Amino acid sequence: MALSERTPQISIDHKKCSGCRMCEQICVFFHEREFNPRRARIKILAREKEGIYAPLLCNQCKTCLSVCNQDALSWDEKLGVVRVDSKKCNNCGLCIDACPQAAIFSDPISGVVNICDLCNGNPQCVKWCQPQVLAYKAA
Amino acid sequence: MTKWYGWMGIVLRVDLSTGKITKEPLSEDLAYNFIGGRGINSKILYDETGPTTDPLGPDNRLIIGTGPASGTLGLGNGRFTVTAKSPLTGILGDASGGGAFGSEVKFAGYDHIVNQGRAKKPVYLWVNDGEVIIKDAQHLWGKNTWETAELIREELGDGDIKTLCIGQAGENLVKYASPITNDERAPAETGMGAVMGSKNLKAIAVRGSQSVKVAKPERYEEIVRKWYEDIPKQHLTPLHKSVGVTYLIKLFNQVYNLGIRNSQELHRPEEEISHFFGENFVPKYLVRHISCFSCPHTSQKFVQIHDGPYAGEKGMRPEYGPLASMCTQLGVFDFPFGLKIVNMLNQYGIDAQELGPTMAMVFECYQRGILTRKDTDGLKLEWGDKKTILELVRKVVYREGFGAILAEGCLNAAKKIGKGAEKYAYHIKGKSHPDRLTAYIPAVLGFALASRGWDHLRGTVFPHVTPSSGPPKFWDYDAKYAKMVTDREHIDTAADSLEICKWLTEFELMEEGLGGVPRMAEVLSALTGVDFSEDRLHKACDRIYNIERAYLVKHGIRRKDDVPPRHFLEMPIPDGPSKGQTIDREKFEALKDAFYEMRGSDKKTGAPKRETLEQLGLKYVADDLEKTGVYKEGK
16 A cells, blocks of 8 residues: 555654654653653654754554564554554564664553554644644645 | 652652662652752752851752653753752852753652762762662763763663763862753753762763653643643744744843943944844754753754854854853854854853853953953953953863962952952852843842842843833832742742743743743642642742742841842943943842842841741741841841
8 A cells, every 4th residue: 555545644844853852741641641751652863962853653654563473463444553452562572673663662661562543543742743843644 | 658749759869978879758848848849959958058068078969859840741841950059159059950851850750869978989870760870980080061971871871861960160170060961951050060070970860761640631731731822922932933042132232231341331233243143143054943851942943053163063052141151241242153162161061151250350350450461371361352262261171270260250260369350240149140231120139139149040020122112111119129029039939849941931921921820830739739729839939938048048148248249339331221320229228128028038137037937837947047146136
């Protein structure tokens, strides 16, 4: 399936990213009702000495689905996101290594991986991104 | 055991002499009465140090404080306060930092880190969640702050580690050395870097994976959302977004308040200073608009110079304060040089706002013949001489020859120089500042009463200054200014103790009445689940003010020390609409009467009265003051 035929996804205008990491904060706040960037499904990559910041975020490429051997990941056809079955995930890290976007993260509290679920169709990172780096639209 | 929301509930204590590390539970008394950040730091400092504490001795404390809002959402939540008895002023020392260090301390599971004692050899503290290790730092001694941060991250194998470290200035105990985090965020005031140096503490490195819990998540999100709706209403927002704080250079020049050549001039034709205007340097050098942790503003500008003698220099554009201190006050009007020198100060770890006025003082002494080349190791201290400025900074940092005198701070250096140099050393309680601002009496009152010496972040009322408004006229001494200053002190104290950025509270929204104590009380209640009414937060701010003031009184500070710098009183404004004006001492003293009365302080001594302290639950502080004899002086 060509990228353009996919369900709506988040686009990234990297050059606008200010490194505020509000996306990480609201991501965890939405999912867990607490603050802890290590639990986020998005991460800001920082090169402070160059003044460069870039969001690492799932683009629903599905690579992870093919490497998981615990049957913990599945494709949600309706929303177009990867779902993690926390009972099956054993935090082995294969999907983390395989992700071309480097956008899968191991959660230090729950002990399973977190993958962007587009907040069930209303991505909070987009809503809270002040420099408007992120936009949610059909690719 | 208290179930904590907002707060993490743990104070980490590190004794660098013995290597003992303890995790103390945060008490409800501390949290509910002193909130966090600056508030709890000041209470710990008051309780654990005093007049016999040598600021550079092992008994001093170096306290890192986060607040209930640190590590949360959307209000500049990376902030933290560093507190110690100041080696510069000998009284309360503290400084607030931005970046992302404060939030990481929370994520590691701590509200405060209290360092005491002195390590035998250079060390750094590695705080990795519950694991706290004092590590050898001999290989880092002599490195600048940028190198140190990089080496620690490499050594510990984690690029996301946040550090607070000192450079060569802190190692050499320059009295106004500053720790640095994020390469350029400086809790700079009052020499906290020298205290770290005296403890052989090169750095604190932190990484955490704990969660900050929120008592009422929906309510908190709603408050922040509403806050954001109000930000565009604020008149400075467009300037702040597009240019950043450097716009003050232009505005202060327009209203004849830009300090030039040790404040001998307050204005230049715009074409001479236009290098510093955002509309010029942003299009030319901007790499990217940058924010601190979890802040809606992109007020910082990462720039890179690609022409002239400083080509290749890159970093965050300096703010107004460092530029005024290190450029205009020294007669330099060159933005690329400003970036160069401020990068250098951040690498050495030294406070621009004390160094600049100290250098400006000796340049003026040289201009007036008080100093000659015989005194300055052969340096010709001529205004605007960039090469000499760079060389003198190096000599200060390494305490080399004439530089060692300047390393003591503006007032102390002037005393050492003698021959009338003190006349050109502008300070309050031993702390300098680049501002002139004589035209605003409420601002000057805030300066004079601030608890850490001359300071614009602790009760200074700035008027609306816009290009179209023209110079505001505050030449009257209306008693209502006492209330304005007290109100502003409470806003600043609340922001410093919750650890919310002042750009979202004091500066940005105050004129519209939107960023004040009521709103911060809502934030505090939603985060912590403790019912903080507006009055309760006001009372906490009052308590924090009074314990800080009592600390000063114990160190001999009295009403006579609450005075504007000498040039405000003695040197008429040289130019512009307020030409010829000075502060009227008598009227200013009458205004102070109104202030002390409002604060429940004794008018004769400026000390908090016993009943004021007792009402705030600080009877033991009143008993301490009793022992100093200050209450007898008041009679």
